[in-house]
Amino acid sequence: MFVWGEEDLNTEQSNSIRENGSVYLVACPGSGKTRTLTYKIAKELTELNSTKTWIVAITYTNRAADEIKERIELLGVDISQLWIGTIHSFCLEWVIKPYGAQHPSLEFGYRVIDSYDSEQLLDELCKPYSRQKITYYDCQYFFTTQGITYSCDPKKREIIRSIINSYHEILLSRNQIDFEQILYFAHQLIISNSTISKTLSNLFSFLLIDEFQDTREIQYSIFGEVIKKSNSRLNAFIVGDPNQAIFGSLGGYAITIEELNQISGQTFKLLGLTKNYRSSSKIVSHFSNYKVFDSDIVAAGEHSNYPTLVSYVDNVSKQDLASHLAEIIKYHISVENIDESEVCIIAPWWIHIASITRALSSQLPEYSFNGPGLTPFFRDEENFWYKLSKLILTEPSPSLYTRRIRWASEILEMLQNYDVSTINLKPKLLLRFINSLHLEIDDGLQHLADAFELISQELKVDFKSIAGLKEHYDAFFENAKKRIEKISKENVEYAGSIDNFRNVFKRRNGITVSTIHGIKGAEFDVVLAYGLLQGIVPHFNDKDPHSAHKLLYVIGSRARKHLHLISETGRGTNFYPKWPTNILAEHVFEYDDPIPFISQLN
Structure with a gap:
C-alpha cells in the first residue's frame, strides 16, 4: 500500500486522497492540486487487486499527463496499469480504435x-x-x-x-476526422452500443479527471455512461476550480455536483483544497474578489507575507503602453533581481501580442521574449514523426531521462501497431542511438529528415513503405513547411533553424508573452496584464455574465509576488472608445502607485 509522510501533504489533501468513494474536489489556485491528484493515483495503483484492470486519468494537456507520470514514478510506484492522457487520446484509444468499425462514418478507416x-x-x-x-x-x-x-x-x-x-x-x-469529431463519434458509439460502456466499466478500476471546469458536456456524458454501467463499482475523483472556467466558448463548463450525481448514478462527496501556496496574501485578496463559486482561499505559502505590489492604471495610452510595461519589467528585474523567465505579460487576444512583443524587444534588447506562434509544427501526439521529433530535439539530460525513455517506449509501441517487429529493440537502445546522432545541419526540416533516415537505417525498417507511417510523414513535413512559411512572413527574424525547432521542447526561458487562455495553469513571480477593457474582457460576444470575473481571477492567480493591471486608453474608435472593464473599475482595492517604484530606475 502506498503511504506518505505528514510533511508530504496537508490535512485537506490527505483527507481527499483517503476518501474511498467518489470525490468532487474544488481546488483553489496554488493548492497542490497536481500533487494531490498524483498521490491519489499512486494510492489507487498500489491497491489494485487485478492485473487486468486500469486506473484511468484524464488531463487537459499531454504535458500535464507527462508531469504526473514522472511524479508517480519518482514515488516508486509501478505505472504499468495506469492510462493517462487527454480526452481526445482517451476516446481514440479506448473507443474509436477498438469499436470505430461499428460507426458508418468510420467503417472504412479514418x-x-x-x-x-x-x-x-x-x-x-x-x-x-x-x-x-x-x-x-x-x-x-x-x-x-x-x-x-x-x-x-x-x-x-x-x-x-x-x-x-x-x-x-x-x-x-x-476518410478523415478532426479533433471535434473524435468526441462526437466516441459519444455516438457509446450511446448506441451499451456493451462498450459496460466493457470499459469492467476494465477500469478508478477514474480521475483533472481540470473539470474545462470539461465539455459531451465528455461528462461519455464518462457518466461508463460510471453508470459499473453499478456503483467504479468510483471517480474529479478535481478543478469552477472559478477558472474560462473555456466556455469551446464548450467547457464546471459541472455542478448535483448534475454529476445525476449523469453518473453515483453520489459524489464535495471536498475542497483551500490553502494557496503560490501567491502573497495581497494577491490572494485581490483575485478572491472575482470568485463566482463561493470557496475559501487562504495564502499559506512562503510568499504569503511578501511585500507585494498590486497596481492598476487606466490612464496610460495605447501609444505609451510598451514604455510603461518596459519600465515595470526593468524595475523588477534590475532592482529586485527577479529572473526574466519569472515575468509574464498577458493580453486578452492574440492580435494584441505580436505588436507589443516587437515593441518591447526593441525597448528592452537586453532581455529575451518567449512569444507565441513560433512553433514550426503542431503538437500532434497521434503522429509518429512528431513523437520521434520530440526524442530527437530534446537534449539528453538526467532530468529528462525518465520522460525520454517513456517517449522511446511509446515510439516502439506505435511501430508494433504498424506490424513492425521491435522484439530486439529496447527503449534504452533506441534512446542511446538517437543521443549519438550529431548532424551538422542548420535547417530544421532537413535536420529532422536526415535524422529520420538514419534511424530508419539503424532499425532496418523502410518507414516510407508502410502506408500509415508514410501518410504521417507526408502530413508532418507538408504542414511544417506551410507553417514555417507563415511564421517567416510574420517574423522576419525566424529562420526555421534547428535551434528554432529545439526551442519547442525547451524549458521556459525569457519573458513570457501570452493570452489569458494560453497562460492558464502557469505561474510567475511578476504578472502584467493589459487590454482589460469592456468588449475585450469580457469578449463582446460572450454571453456568460461572469466571464470577466473568471478571466480576472485567472490573471491574478498566476502571480506569486507582483501583479500589474492596465486598462489603456486609445483602443476602439473616436466615436466608440473602449472603457475599462466594468467590474475591475468598480473594484475597491488599495492599489499601489507604479510611478514611485519605477522612478528608482532613474
Whole structure:
C-alpha cells in the first residue's frame, strides 16, 4: 500500500486522497492540486487487486499527463496499469480504435487530421464569403450531446452552418476526422452500443479527471455512461476550480455536483483544497474578489507575507503602453533581481501580442521574449514523426531521462501497431542511438529528415513503405513547411533553424508573452496584464455574465509576488472608445502607485 509522510501533504489533501468513494474536489489556485491528484493515483495503483484492470486519468494537456507520470514514478510506484492522457487520446484509444468499425462514418478507416489541416480546409471554404467577412476564426464549433454549437456571431450562423456541413462532407469523403469529431463519434458509439460502456466499466478500476471546469458536456456524458454501467463499482475523483472556467466558448463548463450525481448514478462527496501556496496574501485578496463559486482561499505559502505590489492604471495610452510595461519589467528585474523567465505579460487576444512583443524587444534588447506562434509544427501526439521529433530535439539530460525513455517506449509501441517487429529493440537502445546522432545541419526540416533516415537505417525498417507511417510523414513535413512559411512572413527574424525547432521542447526561458487562455495553469513571480477593457474582457460576444470575473481571477492567480493591471486608453474608435472593464473599475482595492517604484530606475 502506498503511504506518505505528514510533511508530504496537508490535512485537506490527505483527507481527499483517503476518501474511498467518489470525490468532487474544488481546488483553489496554488493548492497542490497536481500533487494531490498524483498521490491519489499512486494510492489507487498500489491497491489494485487485478492485473487486468486500469486506473484511468484524464488531463487537459499531454504535458500535464507527462508531469504526473514522472511524479508517480519518482514515488516508486509501478505505472504499468495506469492510462493517462487527454480526452481526445482517451476516446481514440479506448473507443474509436477498438469499436470505430461499428460507426458508418468510420467503417472504412479514418485518419485524424491536425489543426493545421483543418484550418487550411476551412480557409478555402470561407473564401466565397469574403464579402460577408467570413474567416476561419468564425468557424469555431464544438459538439454537445444535442448536436453542433457554433461560437460565431449569430448573424453569421447560417453561413457558418453551411460551411461546416461542407467541411464535414469533405472529411467524410477523404476518410478523415478532426479533433471535434473524435468526441462526437466516441459519444455516438457509446450511446448506441451499451456493451462498450459496460466493457470499459469492467476494465477500469478508478477514474480521475483533472481540470473539470474545462470539461465539455459531451465528455461528462461519455464518462457518466461508463460510471453508470459499473453499478456503483467504479468510483471517480474529479478535481478543478469552477472559478477558472474560462473555456466556455469551446464548450467547457464546471459541472455542478448535483448534475454529476445525476449523469453518473453515483453520489459524489464535495471536498475542497483551500490553502494557496503560490501567491502573497495581497494577491490572494485581490483575485478572491472575482470568485463566482463561493470557496475559501487562504495564502499559506512562503510568499504569503511578501511585500507585494498590486497596481492598476487606466490612464496610460495605447501609444505609451510598451514604455510603461518596459519600465515595470526593468524595475523588477534590475532592482529586485527577479529572473526574466519569472515575468509574464498577458493580453486578452492574440492580435494584441505580436505588436507589443516587437515593441518591447526593441525597448528592452537586453532581455529575451518567449512569444507565441513560433512553433514550426503542431503538437500532434497521434503522429509518429512528431513523437520521434520530440526524442530527437530534446537534449539528453538526467532530468529528462525518465520522460525520454517513456517517449522511446511509446515510439516502439506505435511501430508494433504498424506490424513492425521491435522484439530486439529496447527503449534504452533506441534512446542511446538517437543521443549519438550529431548532424551538422542548420535547417530544421532537413535536420529532422536526415535524422529520420538514419534511424530508419539503424532499425532496418523502410518507414516510407508502410502506408500509415508514410501518410504521417507526408502530413508532418507538408504542414511544417506551410507553417514555417507563415511564421517567416510574420517574423522576419525566424529562420526555421534547428535551434528554432529545439526551442519547442525547451524549458521556459525569457519573458513570457501570452493570452489569458494560453497562460492558464502557469505561474510567475511578476504578472502584467493589459487590454482589460469592456468588449475585450469580457469578449463582446460572450454571453456568460461572469466571464470577466473568471478571466480576472485567472490573471491574478498566476502571480506569486507582483501583479500589474492596465486598462489603456486609445483602443476602439473616436466615436466608440473602449472603457475599462466594468467590474475591475468598480473594484475597491488599495492599489499601489507604479510611478514611485519605477522612478528608482532613474
